[in-house]
Amino acid sequence: MFWDLKMTNPGAMGGNFPHEFHLPNPSAEDTLLICKSCGNQSKKDEVESFTNCGKCDSKDLKIIETVEVGHTFQLGERYSKVFEANSPNGNPYFMCCFGLGITRIIAVAIDVLSVSYKAMKLPNILSPFKVVTILPKENSVNSVFVQSFINDISNLPGLCNNVLIDDRIEKSTGRRINEENQLGIPNILVVSSHKHPFEIQPIEYFKTFSNSDKLEKIGNLTHSELFVELSKI
Ligand SMILES: [Zn+2]
Incomplete structure (x- = not known):
């Protein structure tokens, strides 16, 4: 739940129509x-009495602890007039301010979406990589297949520069899956061992979801099936 507050006090910089954007957070x-x-909706420090609604006087209030993650307001021509910052038609620019707490947004988003230390959940747009590919031990890998597979998925429009290759083959696959989940990577692919040169090499596909630390196995998919799935990202 996101709270958008229309503020009555414009703050030090002045301006009209100030809005604050809050996310629930126990750090309060x-x-x-x-x-x-x-x-x-009002902020506790804005109202004199905490027991009655400032608008309708009801006592039926819900108290929510939050952190402010954004603040917007209109400055108008206040500064552009002073600095003679004019548009090509000669009028002062109309200025707006959009303040985002970049580090706060990351911290609070993790708090809102994660349920345990086993999985760091982030909005997809903020995840460090969209996809990780976990490689098996060198002696069990068909390197031509893996290379072409990684090239193909890295060329998908949604995945450019967004595929991490986990080649830490000294670690077990299970351990690496858990570590990738802790890193907040939402799509985890596991290339299985290659047993026979002519068999089709399937790839295990796991997905993660908000408000859960579990991995959901989508299935053992072939190269082309996976390509279709990952094209949707
Ligand atoms: Zn009210």
Whole structure:
């Protein structure tokens, strides 16, 4: 749940229509009061009485501990006029401010989406890599197959520079799967050992989901089946 607060106090820089964006977080940097009767949202430090809604006077309030992750407001022409920053038609530029707490967003997103230390969950857009490919031991790998497979998936539009190759073959596959889950990589591929030069080499595909530390096995897929699945990312 995301809270968008229309603030009444514009703050030090001035400006109109200030909004603060909050995510629930137990570190409780801020406390929001949400009125269950009229839906009015306010920050605890903005209201004098914490027991009644400032708008409809209801006592039925929900208290939510949050962290502010964004702040937007309109500066208008306040600074552009002073600095004579004019658009080509001669009017001062109309300025808006969009403040995002980059480090906070990462920390709070992990808190909101993760359920245990076994899996660091991030929004897909923030994950360090979209896909990791875990390679088997050197003596059990068909290197031509693996090379062409990795080239193919790395060339998918959604995966450019987003495929991590885990070739730490001194570690067991299970351990590496767990470590990739802890890194927050949402799609984990495991290239199985190559037993016979003419057999089709399947690849195990695991996916992770928000608010869960479990890996879901999608299946043992062939090169082309996996290509279709990963094209959707
Ligand atoms: Zn109210």
